[in-house]
Amino acid sequence: MKLVFLGPPGAGKGTQASMVCQRFAIPHISTGDMLRAAIANGTETGMKAKVFMDRGQLVPDEVLIEMVRERLNEKDCEKGFLLDGFPRTVDQAEALEGIAAPDVVVDVDVADEKLLDRLTGRRVCEKCRESFHVAKIGDAKVCSHCGGTLIQRDDDKPATIRNRLDVYHRQTAPLIDYYRGKGALRTVDGDQTPEKVFEAILVVLGG
Numbered sequence: 610m611k612l613v614f615l616g617p618p619g620a621g622k623g624t625q626a627s628m629v630c631q632r633f634a635i636p637h638i639s640t641g642d643m644l645r646a647a648i649a650n651g652t653e654t655g656m657k658a659k660v661f662m663d664r665g666q667l668v669p670d671e672v673l674i675e676m677v678r679e680r681l682n683e684k685d686c687e688k689g690f691l692l693d694g695f696p697r698t699v700d701q702a703e704a705l706e707g708i709a710a711p712d713v714v715v716d717v718d719v720a721d722e723k724l725l726d727r728l729t730g731r732r733v734c735e736k737c738r739e740s741f742h743v744a745k746i747g748d749a750k751v752c753s754h755c756g757g758t759l760i761q762r763d764d765d766k767p768a769t770i771r772n773r774l775d776v777y778h779r780q781t782a783p784l785i786d787y788y789r790g791k792g793a794l795r796t797v798d799g800d801q802t803p804e805k806v807f808e809a810i811l812v813v814l815g816g
């Protein structure tokens with residue numbers, strides 16, 4: 610089972626990806642999380658990536674393609690994987706075809722007006738990466754799942770968010786047609802409760 614999760618920032622891809630990976634026991638590969646870990650560890654890749662991420666821009670393709678190639682070569686990916694946040698450009702998608710072409714590409718679809726609110730209100734657990742919305746948790750600072758600290762991602766600030774949405778429409782949305790052309794695309798309405806979105810994803814995955 611080789612899956613890709615597409616969709617704009619704030620569509621709920623990460624939450625859904627975690628649930629799907631748990632259900633099917635496949636590794637959840639989030640390139641955003643990998644880059645944030647690289648920044649936290651002070652690696653060269655992390656330092657290079659941070660400049661782009663803080664502006665809401667995409668990190669150069671060659672950095673991402675190499676990172677994903679190495680990750681997909683690891684043993685735990687033998688039975689499948691879920692890529693969350695990769696590919697984000699047609700060049701990345703073409704590189705992926707040469708590494709491990711996805712069987713199904715799930716597009717989690719949400720309108721822009723909703724995304725702005727979701728992203729500005731998003732708080733993420735530093736430890737388990739679970740995300741929450743201030744409309745539900747108020748100004749809570751502690752993760753209800755693991756007790757970790759809740760933070761606002763640097764790139765969830767309004768000016769950066771607008772840039773990320775713009776980058777999504779220009780560079781990533783063309784992948785919808787790219788994968789439709791390959792017959793791999795399955796679109797799911799992301800403007801429902803997380804439980805309903807998950808049900809819809811299970812339906813398109815046939816399980």
Ligand code: AMP
Nearest residue numbers: 640641661662666667668673694695697
């Ligand atoms: P995410 O957590 O998926 O929203 O990613 C956060 C940021 O990491 C993005 O805004 C990009 O700057 C960078 N990033 C993550 N995945 C990719 C990718 N596939 N290509 C380029 N940049 C990426």
